[in-house]
Amino acid sequence: MSARLLYVCALVAACVPFSSSARAAEYVEMSGQELYMRFCASCHGVEGRGDGPVAPALAVEVPDLTLIARRRGSFPRDLVARIIDGRHIISAHGTRTMPVWGLAFSRAELDEQDTRIITRKLTDYLAQLQRPVQRSDGQ
Numbered sequence: 794m795s796a797r798l799l800y801v802c803a804l805v806a807a808c809v810p811f812s813s814s815a816r817a818a819e820y821v822e823m824s825g826q827e828l829y830m831r832f833c834a835s836c837h838g839v840e841g842r843g844d845g846p847v848a849p850a851l852a853v854e855v856p857d858l859t860l861i862a863r864r865r866g867s868f869p870r871d872l873v874a875r876i877i878d879g880r881h882i883i884s885a886h887g888t889r890t891m892p893v894w895g896l897a898f899s900r901a902e903l904d905e906q907d908t909r910i911i912t913r914k915l916t917d918y919l920a921q922l923q924r925p926v927q928r929s930d931g932q
């Protein structure tokens with residue numbers, strides 16, 4: 794590695810702790826909807842219907858998140874939380890240690906408590922998005 798490159802790396806590393814802790818605080822303060830817009834809407838769509846701008850570029854279909862309860866009979870809070878925090882692996886979300894939004898979260902140096910807060914806000918937000926389990930036409 795050249796001296797110049799080493800210098801740049803050191804400079805970047807020196808700047809990270811300050812800016813990242815500011816971001817952790819920022820994420821924890823965000824509402825579930827704001828977190829969703831920032832980390833999920835690109836694929837799942839602004840309204841959760843699976844029609845985000847990145848969706849067509851993916852090999853797998855992006856699910857409509859407003860239909861989770863209808864598809865499963867009720868809203869599986871625990872499973873959804875595990876999908877969000879990466880304990881339940883979904884390949885399109887990346888790996889457990891590095892889900893697609895996890896990079897942003899890990900740069901922000903979220904601790905376990907921050908992760909729990911953010912996961913709960915996102916889970917609550919998705920619970921709110923659910924369309925009724927029973928269809929009005931009885932089907």
Ligand code: HEC
Pocket residue numbers: 829832833834835836837847851853854855856858861873876877883884885886893894915
């Ligand atoms: C890179 C695109 C992408 C991003 C960003 C993304 N998802 Fe997903 N998500 C997917 C895809 C694709 C699937 C379906 C994968 C599968 O079934 O294997 C999925 C599945 C899910 C499921 C399971 C739905 C079901 O019916 O079982 C949940 C819940 C979910 N995502 C929530 C989120 C949340 C919350 C975020 C933001 C923190 C998010 N996703 C960010 C692409 C994405």
